[in-house]
Amino acid sequence: xxxxxxxxxxxxxxxxxxxxxxxxxxxxxx
Numbered sequence: 001x002x003x004x005x006x007x008x009x010x011x012x013x014x015x016x017x018x019x020x021x022x023x024x025x026x027x028x029x030x
Contacts, residue, residue, distance in 0.1 A: 023029065
């Protein structure tokens with residue numbers, strides 16, 4: 001996720017949680 005968009009973990013806010021993706025099957029990690 002760090003390479004695909006802005007770094008969203010600067011603050012722990014519910015509205016940012018949807019940007020996270022599961023590790024398994026993630027297209028960037030494959």
